[in-house]
Amino acid sequence: MTQKLLIIGASRGIGLETVRAALAANYSVRAFARNISKITLAHENLEKVSGDALNADHIKRALEGIDVVIQTLGVSVNLQMVTGPINLFSNATRVLVSNMERAKMKRLIAVTGFGSGHDGRRLIPPLQRIGFEIFLGRVYSDKNIQENLIKASSLDWTIVRPGILTSGKTTGDYYILVKPENWRNGLISRADVADFIVKQIDNPTHIKQTPVLVGSFRFPHI
Ligand SMILES: NC(=O)c1ccc[n+]([C@@H]2O[C@H](COP(=O)([O-])OP(=O)(O)OC[C@H]3O[C@@H](n4cnc5c(N)ncnc54)[C@H](OP(=O)(O)O)[C@@H]3O)[C@@H](O)[C@H]2O)c1
16 A cells, blocks of 8 residues: 655655655655645645644644654744754654654654764864854754654654755765765755655665765865
């Protein structure tokens, strides 16, 4: 039987690309976001659900009948990213993980980013780290809490840490860097991140791993 996916953060970006890729791969998709009117796709296997990832009742309902959950939440680029506080990632993940565990669900694929996690942040090269701390420090501190909540759960999780996102096409030509000594920042299209996520559904080769994803252009390690 076709697996049914819940994509949280499906109205744009990686989430919307994952909706597209999952439908093309014949999965059934429940696309969840606050502004679902932005999802102009129509497909017999696509269900659009409007909801807030911070609302436990919305999430509990969205999880009904779902086999695999994909979390691709993001915050808008604005002054709050720098001045904070940012707690969307941790608060939404608390709601999601507890409801998945209660429902005895297992599979979660969550997107964070290059530099996320205490291991990831430590390995950002010094020059890149200055801008990272100023502009993304608060966002990634909350993503660290998000990752810790996922890692401490009973779920079969994969945490995907893409490099800098572009709006390019699917190429299938990207690096999946699992070992910390290989981690490098670079560019990758949202469509390629979606390609990786969808391939992890039937072929879950990265359970309990935090792969960095980058395309063929990678930054020098300075
Ligand atoms: N930009 C980069 O270079 C970069 C690099 C690495 C990692 N990342 C990370 O990759 C992730 C995806 O980024 P993106 O640019 O592809 O997507 P994005 O444009 O940030 O989209 C975020 C999605 O989250 C949804 N969302 C936000 N708050 C929500 C809430 N309370 N309830 C339900 N849905 C909510 C939004 O939908 P609604 O507003 O309709 O609810 C939207 O669909 C982010 O976590 C980002 O930090 C970005």
